Amino acid sequence: MARAWQHPFLNVFRHFKVDEWKRSTKEGDVAPVTDKTLKCTVYRVRGSVSAGNYIQLPKTSTQSLGLTGRYLYVLFRPLPTKHFIIHLDVSTEDSQVIRVSFSNLFKEFKSTATWLQFPFIFEAGRSRKDLAGMIPAGTRWTCLQLDLHDILLVYLNRCYSHLKSIRLCANLLVRNLYTSDLCFDPAVTIAEARRAKLPVTPVPREMAFPVPKGERWHDHYSHIRFPSDSSEPFSEPVQKSCSLPEAVLPGHVPQLLPHPVAFSKQVQDSVSFKVQKLGPTASRWAPSAPRPLPEVTLSCECSVVSSVGGPSGHCQEPFPWVDKHAAGDSVHISAHKPAVEPAAPEHTTSQEFLGRKQNQQEVAVGKNRFQQRSFLPDPVLRLKGVIGFGGYSTKWALWTRDGAAVVYPCHAVIVILHVNTREQRLFLGHTDKVSALALDGSSLLLASAQARPASMLRLWDFQTGECLSLFQSPVLTISSLSFSDSGAQLCGIGKDRHGRTMVVAWATDQVGRGGEAVILAKAHTDVDIQAFEVAFFDETRMASCGRGSVRLWRLRGGELHSCPVDLGEHHALEFTDLAFKQAQDGHTLYVCSRSGHILEIDHQHMAVRHAHRLLPMQTPGGPLPQKQTFSSGPGIAITSLSVSQAMCAVGSEDGYLRLWPLDFSSVLLEAEHEGPISSVLVSPNGLRVLSATSLGHLGFLDVHSQEYSVLVRSHAALVVALATDCSRGQLATVSQDHTVRIWDLATLQQLYDFTSREEAPCAIAFHPTQPTLFCGFSSGAVRSFSLEAAEVLVEHRCHQGAITGLVTSPDGSFLFSSCSQGTLAQYHIGGPWCRILRMAAANVVCLDACPSPSALAVSGDSRLLAFVGPSKYMVTVMGTASLDELLKIDVSALDLAGSRLNSAMVVCFGPTPPGHLLVSTSSNMVAVLDASSGRVVRELCCVHPVACSSLALSGDGRFLLTAADRAIKVWDYLAQASPSCQVYIGHSEPVQAMAFTPDRQELLSVGDAIFLWDILAPTERSPLGSVQGSLKAPPTCKASLGARQLEDVVSGASGLPRQQVPVPSLASPPQLGICARPSKGLDATCSTRRARVQSTTRPDSYKHFMARYKASPLAKGLSLSPTGDERLHLKAVVGYNGNGRANMVWRPDTGFFAYTCGSLVVVEDLHSGAQRHWVGHPEEISTLALSHYAQILASASVQSSTALHCQIRLWDVQGGSCRQLISHHSTAVQALAFSPDDGFLVTLGDYGDRTLALWSTATCELMTSVCLPEPVHGVAFDPWDGGVLACVGRGAVTLWLLLQLGADVSLQIHQEPIPEEVGACELTSLCFGPAPLLYCGSNAGQVCVWDTRAGRCFLVWEADDGEIGVLLCSGTRLVSGSNTRRLRLWAVGAVPELRCKGSGARSHSVFMEHELTLDGAVVSAVFHDSMDMGVVGTTAGTLWYVSWAEGTSTRLISGHRSQVNEVVFSPSESHCATCSDDGSVRVWSLASMELLIQFQVLSQSCLCLAWSPPSCRRPEQQQVVAGYSDGTLRVFSVSRTAMELKMHPHQAALTAIAFSADGQTILSGDKDGLVAVSRPRTGMTFRVLSDHRGAGICTIQSTRKEYGDFRAEGMDLWLAASGDQRVSVWASDWLRNHCELVDWLSFPAPVVTEASGYLPPTLAAFCPWDEALLVCVGLGVHPEVVFYSLYQKQVVKKIPLPFFAMSVSLSPRARLVAIGFAERVLTLVDCVSGAVQDFAGHDDSVKLCRFAPSSRLLFTVAHNEILVWEVMSH
Secondary structure (H helix, E strand, C coil), rough: CCCCHCCCCEEEECCCCHHHHHHHHHHHEEEEECCCCEEEEEEEEEEEHHHHHHEECCCCCCCCCCCCCCCEEEEECCCCCCEEEEEEEEEEECEEEEEEEECCCCCEECCCEEEEEEEEEECCCHHHHHCCCCCCCCCCEEEEEEHHHHHHHHHHCCEEEEEEEEEECCCCCEEEEEEECCCEECCCCHHHHHHHCCCCECHHHHCCCCCCCCCHHCEEEEEEEECCCCCCCCCHHHHHHHCHHHHHCCCEEEEECCCCCCCCHHHHHCCCCCEEECCCCCCCCCCCCCCCCCCCCCCHHHHHHHHCCCCCCCCCCHHHHHHHHHHCCCEEEEEEECCCCCCCCCCCCCHHHHHHCCHHHHHHHHHHHCCCCCCCCCCCCCEEECCCCCCCCCCCCCCCCCCEEEEEECCCCCEECCCCCCEEEEEEECCCCCCEEECCCCEECCCCCCCCCCEEEEEEEEHHHHEEEEEECCCCCCEEECCCCCEEEEEEECCCCCCCCCEEEECCCCHHCCCCCCEEEEEEEEECCCCECCCCCCCEEEEEEEEEEEEEEEEEEEEEEEEECCHHHCCCCEEEEEEEEECCCCCEEEEECCCCEEEEEEECCCEEEEECEEEECCCCCCCCCCCCCCCCCCCCCEEEEEEEEEEEEEEECCCEEEEEEEECCCEEEECCCCCCCCEEEEEECCCCCEEECCCCEEEEEEEECCCCEEEEECCCCEEEEEEEEECCCEEEEEEEECEEEEEEEECCEEEEEECCCCCEEEEEEEEECCEEEEEECCCCEEEEECCCCEEEEEEEECCCCEEEEEEEECCCCEEEEECCCCEEEECCCCCCCCCEEEEECCCCCCCCCCCCCCCCCCCCCCCEEEEECCCCEEEEEEEEECEEEEEEEECCCCCCCCCCCEEEEEEEECCCCCEEEEEEEEEEEEEEEEEECCEEEEEECCCCCCCCCCCEEEECCCEEEEEEEEEEEEEEEECCCCCEEEECCCCCCCEEEEECCCCCEEEEECCCEEEEEECCCCCCCCCCCCCCHHHCCCCCCCCCHHHHHHHHHHCCCCCCCCCCCCCCEEECCCCCCCCCCCCCCCCHHHHHHHHHHHHCCCCCCCCCCCCCCCCCCCCCCCCCCCCCCEEEEEEEEEECCCCCCCCCEEEEECEEEEECCCCCCEEECCCCCCCCCECCCCCCCEEECCCCCCEEEEEEECCCCCCCCCCCEEEEEECCEEEEEEECCCCEEEEEEECCCCCCEEECCCCCEEEEEECCCCCCEEEEEECCCCEEEEEEEECCCCEEEEEEEEEEEEEEEEECCEEEEEEEEEEECCCCCCCEEEEEEECCCEEEEEEEEEEEEEEEEEECCCCCCEEECCCCCEEEEEEEEEEEEEEEEECCEEEEEEEEECCCHHHHHHCCCHHHHEEEEEEEEECEEEEEEEEECCCCEEEEEECEEEEEEECCCCCCCEEEECCCCCCCEEEECCCCCEEEEEECCCCCEEECCCCCHHHHHHHHHHCEEEEEEECCCCCCCCHHHHHHEECCCCEEEEEEEEECCEEEEEEEECCEEEEEEECCCCCEEEEEEECCCCCEECCCCCCCCEEEECCCCCCCEEEEEEECCCCCCCHHHHHHHHHHECCEEEEEEEEEEHCCEEEEEEEEEEEECCCCCCCCCCCCCCCEEEEECCCCCEEECCCCCCEEEEECCCCCCCCEEEECCCCCHHHHEECCCCCCCEECCCCEEEEEEEEECCCCEEECCCCCCCCCCCCCCHHHHHHHECCCEEEEEEEEEC
């Protein structure tokens, strides 16, 4: 192979002859010098400019080094008091060149798509902020080991290919560069490794640094491995034991330390890794032979898990008697508090220990002696089941001989799962992840190997589960095991301690008879081995494959011999798996490769017989490929294969399982998975194929029925938290794989999963009484999910750091959350919505606390909240209702004998009464405190060897659970003196969380996997009296397994990508793409039966409407004025609802044009721009339909909170009045369609409703209604036959025939399945063409054409890359619109002729005429009959006029796509400006409301806006200033349409902004309560006011005042209002930097009822008709408008309001006050007459009201809808 010459390592300087400078180059001061330390010649590179002094390899940038070694070793020494830079150009597998740079010039880690910059830090007693910079004196020679593979994978998610070039820039000394695939230990030489038999890869002699005799390597040199080994847990105690004392380390320790150095928040958020200097004993490997473990019986009273191993103390091995319990269902150890610690026998040999069998009588006697003192059954826990798959690898999954069960590892547990009953049998005993499995041909003997401690193997009696033998292998880590068919021989593959591949064969025939496994032979080889298998027909023959080799092995005479197979042209392939053909001759070997090759090898002649290759299929309609030979081109990487008598199963990285006949002529079956396949295996009877994916999914394909069943779904990373549901028997878990999963505790099957790719879930909690789930994320967001509707109910972003704690009160009233910034939030969850009540001050919760399910705790009576904070030495107890601090407990002095201060770890409440608070401390103690007084009730000392990370107390107070590291202890909590405990192991990684199930019969623990334990103790009443009765949990729901299996088989799955947060997806088994043609037709009975088990999960189709979430309630009892007396008239609506679907209609012949905006139907004249508004819908309108004669317009809105059904209104187009209101659908209407004669209207419900209703337009009566088995995406009448109705959805086209007998109408169904050419997709759109053609679009971008008369699909072509949501056809032209923002025009004139060719038709006659790219996914479109022009709507909220003739798109209607936050006006009232959460500032013409200018800032929200006053500059030089969520403000010039200034005066988001009266100063307020004063002319912030700190600024307003007014000096009078009901008024003269407080208003907090569900903002403004008055809203206990006199210093007038206001505006000329409410009402108050008028029409909370300067117009905003009202005079 191309890499062979680089193995085992490559001397880069020697290979490229650096001394000759022919293949390399030098620039500047580069010279060879002799180094006294190394006593050899090195190269010195120095100079004041690093870029001008360097060594570069290769000579020019067009050349490439082509070095493929994974590790690059740089032997160098930085020059003191200088800077240096190392540049590496690394190529990825997709030919992308990435520059990786290391330098002490860099202050922080930076990353782009093509450049990674890592700061090189020298830590020499300096402060953390000074770590980057000059190199200190006395720096050492350093071996910098760079893992290029992991650097690209971790930071850019790219695959490493080779090293292209290297540049070493001044100032440094460099000895050499080396590349290798081996991970060397530079501190160990070959001689030392052989002498001490260390399991390391020693450094080659030429790479070694000289070490004086008798001294240590680390005393003179430094070693940096980057990135650090992720599999090595560098915890603080390990670092202490591994590294040298501070005084012993001379010189300075360099580190690559981008994360710990707190340079900026961006760095801390984006980088999380660590590189440490390894001491002489800090090796990652254990010794060759483990230390003997103490022989312990059950009668000893000692601590149960001993940490033993090498000097580093990394390895743990349980006591030998644990193996006897491996035959049962759990591994447990029972122990009392130790009196005397037994000493380990130091002279016991490893062979004696490993081969010793435990005395059965000794075990029995010890057990009896222990049980005489034990309070609990022994054992009290039994492992019932595990949820998980893999751990070390996901390639090991085996069939039993009868094919009834599968065997697979779940980290340290081996699981035997019965495929029909889903019952689990567990083999326990391994203490680390299982790395390999093997089962003999009779399913009698099972072999397993674990990753650490090294080389440990177990042989099991498969029938009884007893561990027959435990022995050690000479292989360091076994990667593969293979049994002979008889089970008499076992072979293992792995690396030895020198990194060489080793093959070992054991004789295992005597193991079942009391003997031990004996090594028959072992052999070393330099070839790579990826797979190894013993031939089933001859146990002395084996085969192996790997990178560039296939070898045949034979065991003869006690030796292993191998011979390579002549591969010919295939010698450079990377082979991944092999299998012998199960035929009588047994002489055919099948081998697969990553390039897609499958080779048939003649076993006798050792030559390739046949070669096949799996290539990607040519895309229909795509460009013709270049000439491609058999050995060229991109093949599909095959990861695994398995051969039976009749077929070959192949698994590949594209996620497909394919079944081929043995001649590979055509694919028999094909099944698509959610991730790359890691293993496939055909069952012994050949009827089922087992498949596993790298994502942790395991399932099998039934060949006969062509159905796929999922056996196991699992998290792909560490599980960090869990929560249990009291009423549904469900479990929720969150993991570092960015998923939240819901499980059924009865069946251990997954129900739902939520995925968030951008942010990781951290904490989880169920609502105690409602089907609601709460989840906290690393971004600080807290989301509430509905488990019934499978949607996000509400999202809160009040936290700035990652969520560390989340807990609900047992009574279901409150939710509490804490974050890494130390803030605490309280939410009310007793109502239908989760709303935030209050935020505690910063640093309330300990900042050092790690995310933990026990970070927050609520007492059983829901009255107390406890947490660690404000420091780690304190525990705070608060009242849950008021968050008043009740108690602070100092735990630092609990351990008086300790040498360090005690810190609290986690907290837990006991039952009430007696009301105990349990606190785990850093001194390995659990303190039981009185929750009311803080008094220490008792202490449990020495609970674990390390601090306890999780606590749980059963509801009856009987069992206390503690977890630390990988062990769980069960304590007798009722025993007051010397409580006894039992210890349980099984997790291979630290336990993250524990919890009792609601019925207290089972225990859950999570970490590497999810463990479910049975509690074997009988249910008893607690001696505490009322404990059990006070906490009675509802019974757990026990769903029958049969029902779950029925759902898995019947419901199937969509085969679509998993839904992302916030929309969850059902985790039922995926509908794998079986390439077998389904039967024609559909059984209606079967459809109905399927509908019962389907969930109402939103389909993965953008075509399906989903209403925008609104927390605002609907108002009741509005005082609407009689027609003609309104003071406000709705003049215009700005915006189009891009969230709707088909919600725009246009008739070119009549000019009628209508669209929706919120709950309004807007009818607009396209020539004059005049609008009419049809008001009536209470909620957002989802869709529209116009009758063919343009007489009736139908509109449908979603279901409101006050109605059972959603509204459908029929409007008279001429008069604009509502003719009829009808309702039938429960959630939302997906589509509307009129029949060709307008006699019928069909309405289609969404995925939650699933009904099809047919109405008579004459009588508006419901004619018939049909329940649909699955969601339907679209519906249309056949224009050529009014009695035919077509629907499209999943897997089929449905045609309905209207049968009318008198007054009765019925629907007859006929369904045609999607042909296999289309694949496993969903049809999402449809339209009829010339009779009898029906065009359908799919979510895969295909358009298929159907013959409705013949009932068949005869043509398919690829029309787009994404989902097609809109199809329109007229004559010979077809328009398609998709979610890829593309609009395409197709010429389909030849399609009717292709219909005659049937299924043999080809799409070459269909071609694309034009294409346009718009600003969002296409959701609605209407075109002229000629298809030359049309109007198109997008999800961006834009309506476009499209002209195909001119090839242009013109913006007709435009609006914001997110929440509008402010509206401001120019002084001349010719323009207005708006800002939004979408980051845009838009300037509009006030006369026409046309968009003139748009300023866009990406990835930020624009939260506030101000227009410069007339006194600032000339009118033609007007400015707007905008404040953003990142704390910046930007000044834009309206006349020059450019940004003039950007400032960053705040660290938090800006919430209010205003110009001073003269326009020379900008006042800005942020959400932390700070007010900054800045000058736009200089760009400087010269003053910051912190009087409102702690509460966000809601309002800032400035006005001109004469000198001396209000007894204060200054030219400006301005106010600031904050969210804590405080208003401050100031007088200022900013030119003299003078600011003086005039008045300070503080009011009590308003009374917020459960119905309101929100906290009102604090609003204040100067009264325009009396500037001595302040008008305030949101202050005080009751909803009212308050008029406050600045002269009298008191409230002079109050106007009561029906609700708390969300916005307010005062008319500058008329004495009118406009008030917006969260109840979607706009109220106008006449302050002269006292008249009040209410106005409807808003779809959400009225967040904004703004009068224009002339008072003629009023702008109101609800979310992104802008309504313009004309103020009518009296």
